[in-house]
Amino acid sequence: YGSVSTSSPILFCSGSVYSSIHGFSQEEIKEKLLAFPGGSIDLLKQDSGIAVLTINNPPRMNAFSGAMMVDLEEKVTQLENWTDGKGVIVQGAAQTFCSGSDLNAVRAMSNSQDGMKMCMFMQNTLTRLLRLPLISVALVEGNALGGGAELTTACDFRLMASGSVIQFVHKHMGLVPGWGGAARLVTLVGSRNALKLLGGAVKVDSELGVHIGLADGVLKVDLDAARAETGLQQAESWLSQYTKGPAPVIKAVKKVVLSGRELSLSDALRTEKDIFGSVWGGPANLQALASKSKHK
Numbered sequence: 001y002g003s004v005s006t007s008s009p010i011l012f013c014s015g016s017v018y019s020s021i022h023g024f025s026q027e028e029i030k031e032k033l034l035a036f037p038g039g040s041i042d043l044l045k046q047d048s049g050i051a052v053l054t055i056n057n058p059p060r061m062n063a064f065s066g067a068m069m070v071d072l073e074e075k076v077t078q079l080e081n082w083t084d085g086k087g088v089i090v091q092g093a094a095q096t097f098c099s100g101s102d103l104n105a106v107r108a109m110s111n112s113q114d115g116m117k118m119c120m121f122m123q124n125t126l127t128r129l130l131r132l133p134l135i136s137v138a139l140v141e142g143n144a145l146g147g148g149a150e151l152t153t154a155c156d157f158r159l160m161a162s163g164s165v166i167q168f169v170h171k172h173m174g175l176v177p178g179w180g181g182a183a184r185l186v187t188l189v190g191s192r193n194a195l196k197l198l199g200g201a202v203k204v205d206s207e208l209g210v211h212i213g214l215a216d217g218v219l220k221v222d223l224d225a226a227r228a229e230t231g232l233q234q235a236e237s238w239l240s241q242y243t244k245g246p247a248p249v250i251k252a253v254k255k256v257v258l259s260g261r262e263l264s265l266s267d268a269l270r271t272e273k274d275i276f277g278s279v280w281g282g283p284a285n286l287q288a289l290a291s292k293s294k295h296k
């Protein structure tokens with residue numbers, strides 16, 4: 001497969017929003033964030049080409065410590081470099097998703113300069129997560145609150161367990177989203193629904209989530225515990241509908257959709273042409289042509 005040299009440096013060279021030209025130092029904020037330890041972000045890359053990224057801080061309902069923000073950035077870098085990857089599932093440990101920023105860290109960083117730097121760091125990371133050449137799914141069990149709700153919007157899809165809640169609680173905290181969650185929410189559900197969810201700090205359950213297009217599916221509850229699939233197993237089989245096939249082709253699928261989502265039409269068309277060129281004449285294309293396959 002040829003490498004994709006596109007006219008779109010923003011999407012495929014550096015997925016970040018802020019850099020030194022914006023007066024932002026990633027290393028400086030990393031050092032400050034590392035002063036708030038606790039929890040981890042765990043990455044499991046599987047032979048299926050589907051990775052599992054786990055937000056792991058159960059004593060604080062998987063709230064993000066500063067160290068976890070740094071850890072997430074490192075894991076996103078690993079996913080960007082995963083040649084054989086096709087998909088990623090983002091979940092929380094211990095059957096709950098994520099309760100947002102660790103409020104202890106928020107209290108200690110409450111001056112607006114530090115708050116803005118943390119927000120720029122998280123915007124960079126979550127933008128890179130959404131721009132990964134992998135199809136991503138947030139598996140929402142339990143609560144996704146505040147920054148946790150924002151994290152769900154940094155995935156291509158959201159699957160909700162029954163009883164789970166996505167809630168942008170920011171207004172109750174005297175805040176608005178800052179990790180890019182408002183901008184992404186408007187894209188997902190439209191500005192009127194986004195205003196309702198943010199202005200009312202609405203608890204979005206799975207039914208409402210599907211109704212407004214925030215959720216893409218609801219996990220099944222099987223009362224026979226012995227037969228029941230876990231949320232993760234269900235999410236893996238849901239995602240595998242879209243990740244069958246060679247990694248370069250699945251990555252190309254994500255890239256054409258991403259460029260259509262983020263670029264102007266002219267730039268998206270040029271980028272699509274470049275991505276097309278990277279799979280045209282590739283092994284999967286040649287094999288399909290040789291087998292004279294029929295699509296029925």
Ligand SMILES: CCCC(=O)SCCNC(=O)CCNC(=O)[C@H](O)C(C)(C)COP(=O)(O)OP(=O)(O)OC[C@H]1O[C@@H](n2cnc3c(N)ncnc32)[C@H](O)[C@@H]1OP(=O)(O)O
Pocket residue numbers: 059060061063099100101102103104106143145146147148169170173175176177178179
């Ligand atoms: C730009 C980003 C903006 C933000 O993300 S601001 C943060 C927004 N998130 C929140 O305000 C969540 C606050 N937490 C809650 O509402 C509740 O704890 C929650 C998640 C519904 C769970 O309720 P319960 O099941 O009753 O459990 P609980 O309250 O006893 O919590 C268990 C332990 O977890 C802790 N915890 C939960 N959310 C946390 C957070 N965000 N930061 C730090 N610690 C947090 C909570 O303090 C409790 O700890 P402990 O057992 O009392 O030591």
